[in-house]
Amino acid sequence: MSYMSGDHVYKEFRPSEERIVNTGTMARYRGFLCRRRLRICLLVCLAVWIVVMYDVFTNHKHWRYSNRVPTSKTPYEFEVAEQEKHTSVRCSASKRVVLVRTHTTESDILANVLQRFGYRENLSFLVPKDRNFISNDQLFQRTMIKDFKLAPPLGQSKTTRVYNILASHVRFNHEEIKSVVPNATFISVLTEPKTHLLYAFNLYNADQSLHLKRYKNPFEKFMSNAQSYVDKRFRYWFQFHNGQMYDLGLDHDSHEKVRAVAQKINSLHNELDFVLLAEYFDESLVILRKKLCWLWKDILYFPKPPSERANDKNFLTPALEAEIGKWNWADSVLYKHFNETLWREIADYGPTFQGDLQYFRNMKESCWKDCLIQDSRGDYTVRDNLQYCNSMANTETRLWELIRHRQLYQDQ
Numbered sequence: 001m002s003y004m005s006g007d008h009v010y011k012e013f014r015p016s017e018e019r020i021v022n023t024g025t026m027a028r029y030r031g032f033l034c035r036r037r038l039r040i041c042l043l044v045c046l047a048v049w050i051v052v053m054y055d056v057f058t059n060h061k062h063w064r065y066s067n068r069v070p071t072s073k074t075p076y077e078f079e080v081a082e083q084e085k086h087t088s089v090r091c092s093a094s095k096r097v098v099l100v101r102t103h104t105t106e107s108d109i110l111a112n113v114l115q116r117f118g119y120r121e122n123l124s125f126l127v128p129k130d131r132n133f134i135s136n137d138q139l140f141q142r143t144m145i146k147d148f149k150l151a152p153p154l155g156q157s158k159t160t161r162v163y164n165i166l167a168s169h170v171r172f173n174h175e176e177i178k179s180v181v182p183n184a185t186f187i188s189v190l191t192e193p194k195t196h197l198l199y200a201f202n203l204y205n206a207d208q209s210l211h212l213k214r215y216k217n218p219f220e221k222f223m224s225n226a227q228s229y230v231d232k233r234f235r236y237w238f239q240f241h242n243g244q245m246y247d248l249g250l251d252h253d254s255h256e257k258v259r260a261v262a263q264k265i266n267s268l269h270n271e272l273d274f275v276l277l278a279e280y281f282d283e284s285l286v287i288l289r290k291k292l293c294w295l296w297k298d299i300l301y302f303p304k305p306p307s308e309r310a311n312d313k314n315f316l317t318p319a320l321e322a323e324i325g326k327w328n329w330a331d332s333v334l335y336k337h338f339n340e341t342l343w344r345e346i347a348d349y350g351p352t353f354q355g356d357l358q359y360f361r362n363m364k365e366s367c368w369k370d371c372l373i374q375d376s377r378g379d380y381t382v383r384d385n386l387q388y389c390n391s392m393a394n395t396e397t398r399l400w401e402l403i404r405h406r407q408l409y410q411d412q
Contacts, residue, residue, distance in 0.1 A: 091293035092293060093292065093293050093294055093295075093298075094185050094291075094292040094293060094294070095118075095121060095123055095164055096164050096165070096181055096182070096183055096184035096185065097114060097164075097165050097166075097167075097184055097185050097187065097292065098165070098166045098177055098181050098184045098185070098186045098187070099111060099114055099165075099166060099167045099187055099188065099189075100172045100186065100187070100188040100247070100248060100272065101167070101168070101169045101170075101188075101189075101247065102188060102189055102190060102191075102196075102243070102244045102247045102248070103169075103196070103199075103200060103203075103236075103239050103243060103244075103247065104189055104190075104191045104196060104199065104244075104278055105199070105278070105304055106189045106191065106276065106278040106281050107188075107189045108304070108396060109281075109301050109304065110187075110189055110276065110301075111167040111168075111396055112301065112394075112395075112396050112399065113298070113299055113300075113301055114165055114167045115167060115394075115396065115399040115400070115403065116298075116391065116392065116394070116399065117294070117298050118164060118165045118167075118403070119399060119402060119403055119406075122154060122406075123154075123164035123165055124153035124154045124155075124156075124162075124163045124164045124165070124407060125151070125163060125164070125165050125166070125167065125168075125403050125407070126145075126150055126163050126165070126166045126167075126168060126180065126181070127150060127151055127168055127400055127403060127404055127407075128148050128149055128150050128151070128168075129149045129150070129151055129404065129408060130149065132168065132396065132397060132400045133168050133169035133170070134148055134150070134168045134169060134170035135148070135169070135170050135171065136169050136170075136171075136236070136238075137171065137238055138170070138171060139170075139171045139172070139173040139176070139249060140170045140171060140172070140173040140176050140177050141173065141176050142161075142176050142179050142180055144170075145161050145180065151403075151404050151407035151408050152407055152408075152410075153407065154406070154407055154410055155410070161180055162180060162181075162182065163180055163181050164181065165181070166181055166184075171246070171247060171248075171249055172188075172247065172248045172249040173249060174186070174249075174267075174271040185273045185274070185291065185292060186271060186272045186273050187272065187273060187274050187275065187276065187288065188248065188272055188275050188276070189275070189276045189277070189278060189284075190244055190275055190276070190277055190278065190334065190335050190338055191244075191277070191278035191279065191335075192278075192279060192335060193242075193244070193324055193325065193328040193331040193332050193335060194316060194320075194321050194324045194325075195278070195279075196239075196243060196244055196328075196331065197240065197243070197324055197327075197328060198219060198316065200236065200239040200240055200243060201218075201219050201222065201240070204235055204236040204239070206218075206222065206229075206234065206240070207219075207222075209234040209235055210222065210229055210232065210234060217315065219315075219316075219320070220317075220320060223320055223323050223324065223327070226240070226241070226327050227241075238252065241255065241327065241328065242255045242328050242329070242330040242331045243328075243331070244331050244334060244335075245261070245264070245330045245331050245334055248264070248268055248334070249264070250264045250330070255329070255330040256329070256330075261329075261330045261333060261334075262333075265333065265334055265337050268334075269337070269341070273291065274287065274288060274291055274345070275338040275341065275342070276288060276342075277335075277338065277339060277342050280342060282357060282360060282361060282364070283342070283346060283357060284342065285299045285360065286349075286353065286356050286357050286360055287342075287345050287346065287349060289360075290349070296359070296360060296363055297363075297388075299360070300363070300364055300367050300392065301364075301392075302368070302371070302372065302380075302382075302392055302393065303368075305378060305379040305380055367389075367392075370383070370386060370389065371383055371386060371388075371389035371392065371393070
């Protein structure tokens with residue numbers, strides 16, 4: 001019912017009519033809210049999809065998986081996770097590396113790692129034409145390229161002699177090496193002096209060379225008068241007195257001079273970008289990978305089987321260990337310095353170190369499980385049904401053959 005009052009017309013609603021109007025209005029309002037929320041959700045989903053696809057196609061994922069445990073079958077299937085492991089710091093892989101080799105098992109393993117990486121990347125190595133090492137007892141000189149008939153580098157003129165990687169045995173001479181491998185990352189590997197000396201004694205059969213096999217513990221007999229035995233200049237005698245310091249460039253006549261040893265360690269601290277330790281080899285490799293900006297698969301390695309290691313035919317007593325510490329004093333001071341340096345590097349790595357270390361070890365164990373068949377003696381054979389296993393199975397000698405052939409016959 002309506003009635004007029006002045007210029008206005010008023011309509012009277014009954015209670016039932018008012019309820020109907022209010023109900024219709026609320027339904028329309030709720031429908032409006034639902035449609036708006038749906039549009040907002042669609043816009044948010046679209047934005048997220050755009051961001052994700054941008055990351056995928058630009059290869060710049062920054063998500064962290066520091067504690068991720070590999071679940072893929074082979075390391076090559078880790079490549080997606082590999083990209084996810086990268087931090088927001090962008091870098092390019094180092095392709096100039098100098099390995100200052102010491103006479104240790106881990107130095108051999110690391111040389112193999114560099115060989116595989118360099119061969120795959122078509123990099124040039126300093127390697128002689130007719131053997132696998134440059135020199136065990138001479139400091140490197142750039143003239144060795146001509147004198148020792150080193151294979152020419154790839155893709156350069158005959159007069160140019162600039163290389164990417166040095167992984168052959170030669171005594172360290174920083175300035176001379178730098179002249180032929182410029183802008184390189186310099187690395188080395190050390191082990192505890194007691195381990196190194198016993199390893200050298202067994203590897204080079206010193207008990208036979210020095211006629212000590214008749215003794216119950218030939219190594220103990222050697223240590224009873226080490227200087228007189230070293231003076232005999234038997235095979236590889238220079239590895240039996242501060243052998244690691246000798247490999248790194250300090251001559252034997254300076255090994256007992258406190259000032260000379262301190263100066264040499266200070267020089268090495270400045271000249272070497274990183275020193276790995278055999279006793280913490282995996283930890284060292286994790287740090288090295290980050291420094292070189294390599295992928296995890298680049299630092300994978302196979303263990304050396306017992307048949308290729310120096311057999312431990314002797315034993316160490318506490319008294320012998322103390323004697324080695326005195327006899328190889330320069331090596332002991334050297335190791336102590338770079339042991340402290342390693343733990344500072346680990347601290348500087350950041351909170352993801354332990355997660356990254358476990359990630360690498362899981363990946364390595366998966367690789368060994370996929371590739372190696374171990375026998376009762378601890379030796380192993382490599383499965384030939386996986387390509388990456390065959391690639392990793394190449395020995396140092398075989399890889400030198402491949403590298404040397406490529407550089408010698410690059411024009412053919």
